Amino acid sequence: MLTILTGCARNATVKNMQVRVYATTPKPPTLAHRDNSSGRRITRLTWFLALLTTLFVGWVLWRYGLANELWKRVPGVMVEFFGLLTAAGFLTLVILWSVVLWQKRSISHGADKNAMSLDELYALSPRDFEHYVAALFERHGYQVELRGRAGDLGVDLALMRADGRPAIVQCKRYRHAIGPDIVRELFGTMVHERAVHGFLVTTAEISDAARAWAADKPITLIDGHALVNLGKRA
Helix, strand or coil, X not given: CHHHHHHHHHHHHHHHHHHXXXXXXXXXXXXXXXXXXXXHHHHHHHHHHHHHHHHHHHHHHHHHHHCHHHHCCCCHHHXXXXXXXXXXXXXXXXXXXXXXXXXXXXXXXXXXXXXXCHHHHHHCCHHHHHHHHHHHHHHCCCXXXXXXXXXXXXXXXXXXXXXXXXXXXXXXXXXXXXXXXXXXXXXXXXXXXXXXXXXXXXXXXXXXXXXXXXCCCCEEEECHHHHHHHXXXX
């Protein structure tokens, strides 16, 4: 019983520490959540327009194809009215698709500007680097918890995937190549945390031995160049 109480107290201390980290450590402004919200809004609008376009195409095929003979018996005023309505619908869809494509290009351009080069990533503090990586995962749909410096048990970021299963991230702002020992450490942490997947994100290169060790395990290795490209696509 004493061991359980001690463990609970330790967990409470870690949780309190995590709250202080959230409150006192600002996230770097390189990747704005506002852009992420805009991207989701544009995605919903794209699906809505796709539905409207499908309905419009169905109407045109029915009106000028399947029911063309039927419409020859409709009064001329009605034919002219629906013809104008069809033309207006087509013009509206063209305008809306143009707006959506323009906004997608603007968001993509903004993401390119927010992305950081390898030298800029090296210049970040270790904590700011963790914030940057956390923002990237958030923009890719993960729920992210930033762990504290002390007592994090080797976990820099705790993720919740879309399927509700946990994953973890270790962030290594290194210049020297990552070896298999770091990957083995990540795998051990995954087992301890009962995570279904692990991510190793680093500014450095990752050795062939490290990649070979992780090849048959649920581990994703992201080196410096891949991280820069990930920032551009986020």
